[in-house]
Amino acid sequence: MKYSRLVTIQKITKEAIDAFIIEFIDKDIALASSAGMFISIGLESKMFRRPFAILDACKDTGLVRFLFRVVGASTAELSKLKAKDSINIMAPLGNSFIYNDNTIPILIAGGVGVPPIHYFAKSINNKEKTYVLLGGSNSDSLYMKDELKNVSNLHIATDDGSVGFNGNVVMLLEDILKKDKIMESDKKAIIYACGPLPMLKGLRNAMDNYGIKGYFSFEAMMSCAIGLCQGCALPIEKKSKDNMYSLCCRDGSIFEYDYIEL
Numbered sequence: 001m002k003y004s005r006l007v008t009i010q011k012i013t014k015e016a017i018d019a020f021i022i023e024f025i026d027k028d029i030a031l032a033s034s035a036g037m038f039i040s041i042g043l044e045s046k047m048f049r050r051p052f053a054i055l056d057a058c059k060d061t062g063l064v065r066f067l068f069r070v071v072g073a074s075t076a077e078l079s080k081l082k083a084k085d086s087i088n089i090m091a092p093l094g095n096s097f098i099y100n101d102n103t104i105p106i107l108i109a110g111g112v113g114v115p116p117i118h119y120f121a122k123s124i125n126n127k128e129k130t131y132v133l134l135g136g137s138n139s140d141s142l143y144m145k146d147e148l149k150n151v152s153n154l155h156i157a158t159d160d161g162s163v164g165f166n167g168n169v170v171m172l173l174e175d176i177l178k179k180d181k182i183m184e185s186d187k188k189a190i191i192y193a194c195g196p197l198p199m200l201k202g203l204r205n206a207m208d209n210y211g212i213k214g215y216f217s218f219e220a221m222m223s224c225a226i227g228l229c230q231g232c233a234l235p236i237e238k239k240s241k242d243n244m245y246s247l248c249c250r251d252g253s254i255f256e257y258d259y260i261e262l
């Protein structure tokens with residue numbers, strides 16, 4: 001079930017120098033949401049809607065949160081909103097991550113790819129079992145690390161080495177696979193990732209090398225978010241005459257790690 005309505009902002013908080021969290025209460029949207037899904041926001045001043053992953057949604061209270069980094073006009077406008085302002089939301093959209101209890105879940109987030117990973121880690125809620133690998137260029141881009149620490153076995157990597165592992169998340173993954181002997185376990189590791197395309201490319205190569213399967217959440221530019229405008233078409237890896245693209249909004253935004261061409 002999808003809802004399109006005006007919601008009232010409860011709170012807007014600064015998560016980092018360049019990122020904010022907006023929260024609102026809507027029980028219908030919270031009940032219909034699951035980890036990996038996203039919302040689409042329509043601002044009166046802008047022609048095109050903007051998509052953001054759901055950071056988490058509480059089915060009891062109806063509290064829904066999303067996190068955004070300010071990168072352009074719409075996110076700058078969102079950052080200026082205040083409690084009691086209204087925003088036009090369509091939600092929840094897209095598919096979700098599916099957890100298999102019989103596996104070792106390794107969740108990987110790069111930069112602003114953290115919201116769907118945070119929601120998934122929170123829904124699994126197993127600090128011992130769920131690996132979360134959080135990567136950023138420096139300490140300012142490690143969004144949600146304190147909350148992630150409470151619900152997962154969190155490992156951090158920064159490109160400048162200022163916090164955690166000195167390197168990127170793919171290097172960190174290889175380090176953990178060796179140190180924790182994950183490939184020798186009876187249980188299969190499954191990777192769930194969201195982040196910039198270069199990260200996903202490197203990750204896919206590593207997954208192929210180790211024979212680990214998984215799912216990637218994509219962030220294609222999109223306008224309508226419901227499969228009408230075709231603006232978010234992603235080229236698929238194994239093309240045929242009748243099947244060349246998948247729509248990030250309608251068919252995703254989560255796909256098997258080797259389905260979309262990177």
Ligand SMILES: Cc1cc2nc3c(=O)[nH]c(=O)nc-3n(C[C@H](O)[C@H](O)[C@H](O)COP(=O)(O)OP(=O)(O)OC[C@H]3O[C@@H](n4cnc5c(N)ncnc54)[C@H](O)[C@@H]3O)c2cc1C
Binds near residue numbers: 038054073075219
């Ligand atoms: C399914 C989905 C979930 C997303 N979840 C989040 C989230 O949780 N938090 C978050 O901060 N952002 C998220 N994004 C990206 C977010 O939608 C864009 O950052 C936002 O639309 C930018 O709007 P703007 O008007 O501020 O910037 P614009 O002026 O439109 O763009 C500013 C810059 O950002 C680039 N950009 C814009 N949209 C995207 C995009 N979708 N992917 C990559 N680059 C883009 C542009 O090329 C340009 O360089 C998500 C995108 C998708 C498709």
